[in-house]
Amino acid sequence: MARRNDHTREEIQGMAIDATRTLIAKEGLEGVSARKVAQKIGYTVGTLYQNFENIHELILHANAFSLTQLLVELEKVYQAEPRALPRIIRIANTYLDFGQRHEKQWIAIFRHTLPRDFIMPDWYQARIDALFSLIERAVRELAPGRDKKQIQLASRTLWSSVHGICILNIGNKLYSDNIATPQTLMQSLVTHYLSAWIQEGSKA
Amino acid sequence: MARRNDHTREEIQGMAIDATRTLIAKEGLEGVSARKVAQKIGYTVGTLYQNFENIHELILHANAFSLTQLLVELEKVYQAEPRALPRIIRIANTYLDFGQRHEKQWIAIFRHTLPRDFIMPDWYQARIDALFSLIERAVRELAPGRDKKQIQLASRTLWSSVHGICILNIGNKLYSDNIATPQTLMQSLVTHYLSAWIQEGSKA
DNA sequence: TTGAATGGTAAACGTTGTTCAATTATGCTT
DNA sequence: AAGCATAATTGAACAACGTTTACCATTCAA
Structure with a gap:
């Protein structure tokens, strides 16, 4: 089931949430953007949007952490x-x-x-x-x-x-x-x- | 000093602040945008930016009200x-x-x-x-x-x-x-x- | 009646969230 | 092994955002 970088759906989601967390910690909420997160985990925005409904869901996960x-x-x-x-x-x-x-x-x-x-x-x-x-x-x-x-x-x-x-x-x-x-x-x-x-x- | 619609600098500012206030009242803070405000007062964004440093100053005026x-x-x-x-x-x-x-x-x-x-x-x-x-x-x-x-x-x-x-x-x-x-x-x-x-x- | 200054516009830039057709890589079947 | 179906991934596109700026037009001073 794994592709390209052998990352599970769950792994990608985890990586994205982590990336979001560090972005928030460094630049604050305003510093978070879909493209930045995608670039940080080595994927494109498209992939991000197959793992999260929208940017809010991603931020919500980071905040839940x-x-x-x-x-x-x-x-x-x-x-x-x-x-x-x-x-x-x-x-x-x-x-x-x-x-x-x-x-x-x-x-x-x-x-x-x-x-x-x-x-x-x-x-x-x-x-x-x-x-x-x-x-x-x-x-x-x-x-x-x-x-x-x-x-x-x-x-x-x-x-x-x-x-x-x-x-x-x-x-x-x-x-x-x-x-x-x-x-x-x-x-x-x-x-x-x-x-x-x-x-x-x-x-x- | 007045131009086109015979509006003083102060008048334009007042109109813009009013427009911002009604936008906030209707659609909330997220509903405010420079273009919407400009369109509401019958001018373009450029004019808005000659009367306010940026969108934050405009919102601040509305909030001060x-x-x-x-x-x-x-x-x-x-x-x-x-x-x-x-x-x-x-x-x-x-x-x-x-x-x-x-x-x-x-x-x-x-x-x-x-x-x-x-x-x-x-x-x-x-x-x-x-x-x-x-x-x-x-x-x-x-x-x-x-x-x-x-x-x-x-x-x-x-x-x-x-x-x-x-x-x-x-x-x-x-x-x-x-x-x-x-x-x-x-x-x-x-x-x-x-x-x-x-x-x-x-x-x- | 010119010249300078200012009011105003429209287009452009870079960014944002989001979508989607096209492409690529994989697993399964034959 | 070859081919097919399926899923993952991409990259371009869209609309909207804040902001800037080159340009046009109108007014005032001379």
Whole structure:
């Protein structure tokens, strides 16, 4: 079944995703183009388009890789810290830190917009869900008494906020007057929000 | 000085910005192109490029318009509500609501990325600053005793978080299981964060 | 009524995503 | 071994993009 360079369909796809990843890491999302990827793996655009529906699917695969990396890091932190509150704080900081360490990849994940008719693949949505469910787990063990709805509300609120800090941190250095580092903001957010949320729960 | 259609330089610029705004409102940021804008105002691309450095400057002007609209709304809410805490809550909700009512424009503001060498114009940065300073004002009057650094930290933390909820609200309907509406998240964030923050201040 | 300056155009360049007819290489069958 | 069917691969083409520039035309100053 193999041809020319003895590359399986799967191998070509893997090579293309790798090439896309390095392109993103070096030049950012804007640096990715079908022709560049094709040239990097020693094929032409035509071949690329027999292995991927379009350029968005390719980028989505590269982004899914980054998301998996992030998930692995967060899961590790989760395992390493048994105490519920420090755990969430560390997870939030790791999230922020990941965005800083892999800035280009991070931006690629959240700035990449797919066309209106593009249906997000299951395997991609699964990563997003895994992320949110990790947070939900962490929040649940922080306040085991709360019912599912409350846990969901708190974890989504918290994580949207954490995400907001990460977003505004990147690119725009809104915090250029050095005192208010993103880490400080993160600390302020998580401790204040959660302390009030826990306190509210102990009243009931 | 006027030519062909008796349009001043300023008039052409205004027309182009208007055309860009309606394009964004109708088709989103991706629907904007130099040729489309030019055609809409009855000129050619060449003329457009004599009035704007590049397409980014044009989009920036359109986005600045939206930002001003937003600012006006927020300022109105600020004036209408004298009580410090309800004021912040209403401002946050208005922020969220604006994003929902003008989704395309909102996305255009925050998804538009300018090239690496592009220096953000002062008149644009001024809008961003005005936004943050409005929040800072509101937070300051919530806790007049705090020093400037603490106010800055809290207002930036709060607003990054508010922004995060708005961001995750748009496009991706992460909250499709209806119970956790963005309004609920917003309420949860602002009340919990601020109550803990105020409490912390009253201790000192 | 000239000459200079400016407004405006149209065509061109290089890039993008995407498609597709033509070609080439392979595996299977005879 | 020869030929055929099938699949992989190519390269050219298309439309649209941002941007530049040589050129034309209109106006103002002299």
